[in-house]
Amino acid sequence: MSSIHSRLPRVLRPVPLLRVLIALALLAGLGMREPMPADEPRFVLAAQAMVESGQWLFPHRGTELYAEKPPMFMWMQAASYLLVRDWQVAFLLPSLLAALLTLWLTGDLARRLWGYRATPYAMFGLFVCLQFGLQAKRAQIDMVLVGMTTLSLWALLRYLLEKPNPWLLALGTFSAGLGTVTKGVGFLPLLVFFPWLWVRAAFRQTVQPQRWHALAGATAFLLGASVWLVPMLSAALSSTDPATYAYAREILFRQTGTRYADAWHHVKPAWYYLQAMLTLWLPGTLLAPWLLPAWWRRIRRKDARYVLLLTWALLVLAFFTVSPGKRDVYIFPMLPALCVAAAPLVPALLRRTAVRALLWGYLGILVIVTIGAGLWLLLASPERLRWMVEDRGMDLATLMPLSWWLLAFGGAASVAIIATGWGRQRQPEIALVIVTAALWATYGVGVMPLLSPDSSAQALMRRVGERIGPDAGLAMLGWREQHLLQADRRAMDFGFTQPRAAQWQRAHEWVLEDPTRRWLFLRKEAIGPCLDPRQVIDIGRSNRRAWALARGDAWIPGCEVSADEPVNSSED
Structure with a gap:
């Protein structure tokens, strides 16, 4: 640790403490709330049924089979419960562990591609983006999916750019197969082979793997997908219960191909993901005016690292844009890869006055909005607040402690901004990490437990x-x-x-x-x-x-x- 620490620039010497702060922020609130819509109660209900009945192959929603998602995530929740024996902890544990894994993989991949100095910029860059914290704090499939896709991409990029180790290829394709039976789009990391074929032919910069490696990779993918597919299909085809056959047909066809090609809900226009990136990927998107031309210059220089990372991200974006059904979480797997691609460029960008001003401005607006909302909840008349609570079945008394939590976050964030912005060595990057950690700690310990009784029913x-x-x-x-x-x-x-x-x-x-x-x-x-x-x-x-x-x-x-x-x- 000391050797790594010595190689970091002085402004990032507090990296070990910031890592601890990030872990504590993600842990904050674990076990303090009930499952809340959307999706969380559904998955916990199925996981509880697995534990109680011992039937793990076919998840249930009440008395019916639940065929909208494979059971992998519910298996993880059920296994977490068997480990900790507390559903309030167990239902959030898979997302928490996946978030920590994703952060480590993002930082390690940046280290391998760009060196030690890029590691904290990749990790912290991912952490401060709003969508990462939101998903890490929710018991939805998407954080676990991103953990699997990032693991797959980590292994595949090492195989394609570092050394043609068949074990890396097998790990990458196995993770993609496992991700596919976690949520149907888990195969997305395999799209990285398309830009790799182009890079190998045009630039001749990547490794030349042996032909038999392809067979090893395909076998590993099938093994990953077979973890659930093979026992499920065997049970469905041998069963005399028509419900199990209908379940297999529904999840393999309608909930995958039909849902993608002819979506019946979440139908959005083609530009929807631009809106999602401009909001949920803040403050990272503030750097786009400088990152985009810098990335393009490096692609033109035929740097295979940028070509693979960025072309893969574009392929993922195109894949989801083609489908009429769109949700902001669909493009979440792109975010770690983009943070890796941005990591070596961020130190130079942070020396730009305009970039620093934008980041300080983002922090200032976040604090002003939060304090303003807290004061409004505290001082507004009951008549003006009633519309917020009546439709949700909440009590007006809930808004009082909620306002104090918002004000507490605003105060803590203000102190962090002043402490890191005072003097000649101003550090917006440090302020971003501290304020974001305070945001998710407040969200986990204060806001969500207050909303839980009413939102969870x-x-x-x-x-x-x-x-x-x-x-x-x-x-x-x-x-x-x-x-x-x-x-x-x-x-x-x-x-x-x-x-x-x-x-x-x-x-x-x-x-x-x-x-x-x-x-x-x-x-x-x-x-x-x-x-x-x-x-x-x-x-x-x-x-x-x-x-x-x-x-x-x-x-x-x-x-x-x-x-x-x-x-x-x-x-x-």
Whole structure:
């Protein structure tokens, strides 16, 4: 460590302390909140079902098979629970570990390509970009996917630029295969072979691997993908249950090829990713006016390192731009590669007055906006704040501690800015790391735990349990994953994607068995035609919806829901 430390420029001598600060910021808040939409309750619900039932091949959402995503991420959450025995810790642990791995891989790849001086600029550059922290603090698949794609790219670039070691190739392709069965686009690192073929033919700067290496790489990719595909297909094809066959067909075809080529949601215009990069990749995008021409000059000089990194990033961007379905997280795998490509250029850019001014300006705006929001929440009248809380089922009292957390972050960030900006040796790069660490620590320890009871539906389901009593049976119609997850008892469901009329018919049979002790939980806006509205109980709002309870004897005698009844109790 001392030799590495001595090779760093003086302005980056605090690197070891900053690394510790980053790790603490990412750890902050672990175990302090419940799973919250979007996606988190769904994955935890499936992971809990795996642990309880021992059925790990086919994830479930309630009583139905969940075929929208492979189970790899849910396996990781379930395995984390078996390790720590605490779901509040376990559900976030895979994302945290993937974030730390991605930071290390980004820094190590920069060291191997550009030298020790580039390492902290790559790591810190990735950390300060807003999207990285957001994903590291969420229990969604995307942070784990980026960990796998970055590992794959790290190994493949070492193989193509450093030495033709077949073990590196196997590691890179195995990681890509594993990423593919984590989320369908995990194969993206393999696109780096396209610019490599061009570089090898035009520049003759890369290594010349032996022909049999291609077979080793392909075999490793298939092994990675086979971790889940082979046992799943074997079980589906040998099963007599048509649901398992339908699951395999859905996840292999509709949720991959059809979802990409003919997306039915998240449809965005072609320029959508430009907007995402300009916002979520702040403050990194502020350097684009200087980075883009510098990158182009190095590509024209036929530097294979830049050609592979940047052309690969462009191929990823083009791949997702072609699809009509777009989300900002889709291009997240590009970000570590771009930070590696920027790392050797950043020290020179930081000597530019305009660059330093932009970074100080970004920090100043972040502090002003945060302090302004905190003061507004603290001083505004209840009438002006009511619109913020009513639709989410929150209490106005929640906003008071939230305002203090925002002000605390603003104060800590101001101190950091003054301390690093005072005197002749002004260091916006150090300030960026410290302020970003304070931001994610505040987010994890303060903001998210405050929002958790209402956003996770924990408070709503606690009211439900208190209202119906400890011995009542509970069933759900038009539910969301957070409701089933937060229920204080084993709740009944009649499917999640089943036709709503069919769900109502099954609910009728269920409540008739014991109408005075069985309750239905459902959306208030979608009460079926067979419930007496006078006996429906308003239980409150949560996640922008009003929810209600109805005891079994609220069912109108003799009323039947026909199969073609246009009943809809689902969320939009």
